[in-house]
Amino acid sequence: MMKLTTIRFLVGQALASIKRNGMMSLASIGTVAISMFVLGTFLLLALNANLMADTIETNVEIAVLVYPDASEETIDTTYNDISSLNGVMSVSHIGKDEALASLEKQFGEGHDLLRSLGGVNPLPDSFIVKVENPRLVSEVADVIGGFSSVDKVRYGKGMIEKLFSVLDWVRWLGAGIVVLLSLAAVFLIAITVRITVFARGDEITIMKYVGATNWFIRWPFFLEGLILGTLGSLLAATAIYFSYSQLVSYVILTVNFIPLITDKEFILRLLLYLLVGGAVLGSIGSAVSVRKFLKV
Amino acid sequence: MIRMYNASKDYANGVKALIDVNIQIAKGEFVFLVGPSGAGKSTFIRLLFREELPSKGQVIIAGKSIVRLRSSKVAVLRRNIGVVFQDFRLLSDRTAFENVAFALRVLQFSHKEINQRVPEILRQVGLSAKAGSYPHQLSGGEQQRVAIARAIVNNPKILIADEPTGNLDPDTSWEIMHLLYEINKRGTTLIIATHDKKIVDTMKRRVIGLERGRLVRDDQQGVYGL
Numbered sequence: 001m002m003k004l005t006t007i008r009f010l011v012g013q014a015l016a017s018i019k020r021n022g023m024m025s026l027a028s029i030g031t032v033a034i035s036m037f038v039l040g041t042f043l044l045l046a047l048n049a050n051l052m053a054d055t056i057e058t059n060v061e062i063a064v065l066v067y068p069d070a071s072e073e074t075i076d077t078t079y080n081d082i083s084s085l086n087g088v089m090s091v092s093h094i095g096k097d098e099a100l101a102s103l104e105k106q107f108g109e110g111h112d113l114l115r116s117l118g119g120v121n122p123l124p125d126s127f128i129v130k131v132e133n134p135r136l137v138s139e140v141a142d143v144i145g146g147f148s149s150v151d152k153v154r155y156g157k158g159m160i161e162k163l164f165s166v167l168d169w170v171r172w173l174g175a176g177i178v179v180l181l182s183l184a185a186v187f188l189i190a191i192t193v194r195i196t197v198f199a200r201g202d203e204i205t206i207m208k209y210v211g212a213t214n215w216f217i218r219w220p221f222f223l224e225g226l227i228l229g230t231l232g233s234l235l236a237a238t239a240i241y242f243s244y245s246q247l248v249s250y251v252i253l254t255v256n257f258i259p260l261i262t263d264k265e266f267i268l269r270l271l272l273y274l275l276v277g278g279a280v281l282g283s284i285g286s287a288v289s290v291r292k293f294l295k296v
Numbered sequence: 297m298i299r300m301y302n303a304s305k306d307y308a309n310g311v312k313a314l315i316d317v318n319i320q321i322a323k324g325e326f327v328f329l330v331g332p333s334g335a336g337k338s339t340f341i342r343l344l345f346r347e348e349l350p351s352k353g354q355v356i357i358a359g360k361s362i363v364r365l366r367s368s369k370v371a372v373l374r375r376n377i378g379v380v381f382q383d384f385r386l387l388s389d390r391t392a393f394e395n396v397a398f399a400l401r402v403l404q405f406s407h408k409e410i411n412q413r414v415p416e417i418l419r420q421v422g423l424s425a426k427a428g429s430y431p432h433q434l435s436g437g438e439q440q441r442v443a444i445a446r447a448i449v450n451n452p453k454i455l456i457a458d459e460p461t462g463n464l465d466p467d468t469s470w471e472i473m474h475l476l477y478e479i480n481k482r483g484t485t486l487i488i489a490t491h492d493k494k495i496v497d498t499m500k501r502r503v504i505g506l507e508r509g510r511l512v513r514d515d516q517q518g519v520y521g522l
Binding site: 003005006009202203205206207208209210211212214216217 | 345373403406407450
């Protein structure tokens with residue numbers, strides 16, 4: 001177990017370096033803050049988009065219209081064929097009489113639609129298909145559309161694909177930006193720590209001569225990066241917390257049909273991850289420099 | 297205490313710094329290491345506290361070969377060897393007290409122990425009055441005293457001084473030699489690499505001579521020679 005005196009000494013060394021490296025420390029903290037802010041923003045964006053997709057998901061169905069002249073037997077086979085498809089969650093059959101009845105309902109009581117249509121029900125049998133994953137909708141719909149008994153397939157064509165391609169695009173863009181910014185943050189922290197390693201050359205030599213262990217020599221440098229990373233992500237987490245709270249209260253007041261994540265505990269946990277992320281970036285940065293420049 | 301068996305050191309650039317050196321230094325001895333520049337004195341010293349490894353042969357300290365030490369054991373070895381250099385190597389942004397305390401801090405001594413030991417050791421080297429001075433406020437001799445205090449504050453069994461008087465005037469040099477002699481008298485094995493002919497001739501101690509990497513002489517009560 002490390003002694004309290006030792007911990008104070010090591011942390012003191014690290015803090016002294018951060019102060020001495022002034023501008024470089026600020027630049028490192030700033031870069032970590034920006035990259036963690038962007039990461040947090042995109043994460044919230046993606047999570048909210050997922051929530052939105054979940055909400056939409058429950059409303060996505062495929063309507064399958066069978067040829068009006070299809071026999072009872074064909075309809076049964078079609079029903080079974082659709083049910084056995086991969087990704088299909090449920091299939092419900094709506095017979096032509098049922099369809100007519102629901103249409104009559106929509107017109108209101110007192111209409112005898114069948115009579116006005118000359119005694120022939122022109123509506124086909126249909127199926128309402130729900131799929132397990134909204135991404136499968138177009139694929140499943142295409143397959144069903146290929147069945148010989150099926151006349152038409154209807155779903156929110158294009159809309160869903162567009163939504164998902166936008167979401168994917170946002171995710172990839174976010175991931176790309178975050179990776180680049182993280183690399184920049186690691187790089188800057190590595191440079192800052194390297195400056196410290198060089199500035200402390202004399203101390204390192206003396207530490208070696210008087211018999212300090214390697215880990216003891218390395219710790220302050222490692223801590224320096226860790227502190228820089230944590231400070232940066234703390235900044236980012238604070239900024240995200242306040243701007244997201246603002247956004248949520250604004251959205252709830254103005255466009256309240258948009259579903260947003262408002263679970264405070266969930267958001268705080270997310271910010272905690274950001275903090276850890278910043279600490280990890282800082283540690284990686286200092287580890288790079290310590291390994292490369294601190295020969296002990 | 298210290299033994300070298302056929303110790304040789306070839307550097308990557310082809311320089312043969314030491315060739316087949318065999319030597320034995322007993323506990324508590326006072327040894328001068330002499331020889332012209334480039335004779336291998338520095339390499340000899342570096343082998344002792346394992347800043348370099350021998351290319352061939354063995355270096356044994358306190359009965360243990362130090363050639364195949366794990367890095368954690370190297371730190372332990374160095375705690376038992378104090379080193380002093382010609383250029384003092386003090387931290388310029390710290391007082392004399394802090395320079396000495398630094399050695400104890402990195403060895404994880406407590407505050408209490410540090411506040412006990414450092415004044416005691418500064419008194420031993422005659423610098424009590426200068427504890428709060430920064431290196432640039434101290435004379436060369438005083439700086440070397442701080443360096444010596446730092447080297448011995450942890451009670452090492454061996455003290456190695458590489459040209460400790462190289463930057464000092466003759467009077468100050470004698471004061472430093474006297475201080476080192478006092479430390480040796482209390483039982484610390486002392487190895488001094490030096491060019492100072494007058495000091496070596498006057499003190500009449502064991503002299504180990506190196507020339508072009510070879511051990512050329514080892515006299516019990518020697519003089520500098522030539």
